[in-house]
Amino acid sequence: MDMATAPATHCSFGIRIHSHAASSSCFPNRLDCSSSSHFPLHLELSTISIFPRSSSPLKGSMDRVCARPDIDDFYWEKVSTPILDTIENPICLKNLSLKELKQLAGELRLELSSIMSSTQISLSASIAAVELTIAMHHVFHAPVDKILWDVGEQTYAHKILTGRRSLMYTMRQKNGISGFTSRFESEYDAFGAGHGCNSISAGLGMAVARDMKGRRERIVTVISNLTTMAGQVYEAMSNAGYLDSNLVVVLNDSRHSLLPKVDEGPKTSINALSSTLSKLQSSKSFRRFREAAKA
Numbered sequence: 001m002d003m004a005t006a007p008a009t010h011c012s013f014g015i016r017i018h019s020h021a022a023s024s025s026c027f028p029n030r031l032d033c034s035s036s037s038h039f040p041l042h043l044e045l046s047t048i049s050i051f052p053r054s055s056s057p058l059k060g061s062m063d064r065v066c067a068r069p070d071i072d073d074f075y076w077e078k079v080s081t082p083i084l085d086t087i088e089n090p091i092c093l094k095n096l097s098l099k100e101l102k103q104l105a106g107e108l109r110l111e112l113s114s115i116m117s118s119t120q121i122s123l124s125a126s127i128a129a130v131e132l133t134i135a136m137h138h139v140f141h142a143p144v145d146k147i148l149w150d151v152g153e154q155t156y157a158h159k160i161l162t163g164r165r166s167l168m169y170t171m172r173q174k175n176g177i178s179g180f181t182s183r184f185e186s187e188y189d190a191f192g193a194g195h196g197c198n199s200i201s202a203g204l205g206m207a208v209a210r211d212m213k214g215r216r217e218r219i220v221t222v223i224s225n226l227t228t229m230a231g232q233v234y235e236a237m238s239n240a241g242y243l244d245s246n247l248v249v250v251l252n253d254s255r256h257s258l259l260p261k262v263d264e265g266p267k268t269s270i271n272a273l274s275s276t277l278s279k280l281q282s283s284k285s286f287r288r289f290r291e292a293a294k295a
Helices: 098-119 124-128 130-139 156-170 199-213 231-243 272-281 284-294
Strands: 014-019 030-032 041-048 061-069 146-149 219-224 248-252
Touching: 098 124, 098 130, 098 156, 124 130, 124 156, 130 156, 130 219, 130 248, 146 199, 199 219, 199 231
Parallel strands: 146 219, 219 248
Antiparallel strands: 014 061, 030 041, 041 061
């Protein structure tokens, strides 16, 4: 409300009230708007005197009303996630139908978006890998089968599906869960992932150790097309081909690269491997193979 001619300026999360000196006393130092507002805000008033209080009534003072919210009083509408609410571990995915798996993917995205808005942590990489994460946990049998991630930022859907949903809001906080995979945190985290481009190297070591022990669990490594630019990845693939161990490598091709062409827009891939794989996927022979596999 404006009761004087002095201009109003904005403060963070609040409004400013101009009043005459004679009328400013009607405002208490603290206002409780809980009963008249959808938001239970407590307002604290601080007075900035433009003119002395003893001046003429025509000369007023400017009162600033800033809101200090009680965080615990805020009400956030929870999005319904009926299928995700039943998932305690990846075993729960085994009996879901294709339609339910698609619905689960949508619910996971909503959950990750809610976490992102609350924690201010970017979860875009994990949101883009939701279907991939669900598919791997539906097909493979973690933690017996080892799933290794090359990029930690892609693992947050994995964390939710492996029993850490309630802890996601503590991520990267003191005494909270890690922003990456951690063997100290969960048996489903077979390797500590960061940005090392080393999932294939680590997976190959596990595969060789498995073969020496005569076991049969599967080793699955997930790499991104961005990490394929690291030489360690190619050294690991070369060594894996030489040792001929049973190792599954999944390429999560986001069709992005670190250096997009300016004239073709930021979403254009210039990664040679990505372009080669795109041509392979669009070839007639690959499409025939894929259709035969579906049948």
